[in-house]
Amino acid sequence: MPKQPIAEAFGFPIDNVSEEADRYRKLRLCPFNNRIPNCTKDKAQDPLGVCSIIDGDKLAITCPVRFRQDWLIAEDAARFFFPEEASWTSLAEIRLEDGEGKSAGNIDLVLVSYDSRGRILDFGSVEVQGVYISGNIRRPFEEFIADPIGYRTRGYEGKNYPRADYLSSSRKRLAPQIIYKGGIFHSWNKKIAVALHTAFFETLPLLKEVSKEEAEVAWFLYDLALDGESNRYRLTRHRTVYTKFEDALVQITRTNAGPVQSFVALLQEKLDEKLGESAPDAPTLKDMIEGKS
Known part of the structure; x- marks a missing residue:
């Protein structure tokens, strides 16, 4: 296939020509457990249905909802937060306030464990971070949706070719999320899980690892593995990195000074x-x- 930047559109690789893929594109559906059946990325009425992009020889997950496939992130986080026998569930988009009653943002997922009477026993925060895009991804996306066959044939070589912007993703989004929202949970002595794709994590400073038992933060690193039979990507956990909260925060927010x-x-x-x-x-x-x- 000629060079082009889109790995998945509305949940399917662009060379997937199945009836199912065509239906999801026509109806603008999200297969990854969005809060409603449709994709709502960027604009609810005109969604930017790009789940992941091709960045060099790797894929970069650009939509945080993409991490909800099969709720693997919730299962992995629950193993970190709670005892194996715990009853638990997930609650999405929970508003968080600071000590002055001001909004500190929404938590992507909060996992809660509960007893036989439905009373909360424990909880933990799950932060999900896709990667920002530099360049224009909407233009190739609109070209593909308007003419899938032609797009597959000619590819895309337009201006402002889209690429993963890992630096902005970590400094402008990930670090503030950990400082503000993560700081509140840490003050409550509650554990934090962070879901990233592996290539994103590899751009961060080296974090000091600890054992699972000592950890306050678990970094769950995922990749997209192509299933050749269905011609779809499956979210797969690559590895887990366990750290202390303050150690990780210092490393992520520290600038590597030049001479x-x-x-x-x-x-x-x-x-x-x-x-x-x-x-x-x-x-x-x-x-x-x-x-x-």
Whole structure:
């Protein structure tokens, strides 16, 4: 197939020509347990039905709902949060408030364990993070939906070719989520699970790992494995990384500083330019105190 950026549209690879795939595209359906049957990404009336993109030789999950396939993330998180014999369920999109009653955002999933009378025994937070896209993914998506056969034949070479923006995804989304929402759960001594695809996690700083028993945060790393028989991707857990909360937060939010000499060289360059300008010398602080012009 010619080069193009879309891995999945409305849950199916673009070269899946089955009746089921065609039905999901025509009706704009989401097969991954969205809150309603339809895809609602970006715009409810005109959804951007791209679940994942092709980024180099890997796939990048761009829609957080994509992680809900078969509720694998809930099953994995429950094993981390609760004893094996616990009764539990998941609650989606739960509003979280800080100590002043202000909104700290919504929790993607909260898992709760309960007793035989339905009373809550314990709970934990599940944060799901897809990757931001740099470039324009809507244009190739609309070309595919308008003319699937032609798109498969010619591919896509338009301007602003879409790529995974891992840096923005971690700094602008993942880190703030962990700081604010994760910080509240940590203060309550509750565990946190974070669901990412493996390629995203590999762009983060190296995290100090601990045992499952010591862990306060579990990082569940998933990949999309192609099922050749159905020509569909299946969400599969690649591995789990267990960390302490504060250790992980420090590593993720820490900036890798470059050499100070490079910055000093830049300052020197700018200073040389300023001193070389023909503008009159600015008065010094001493001149102003002494009343000199």
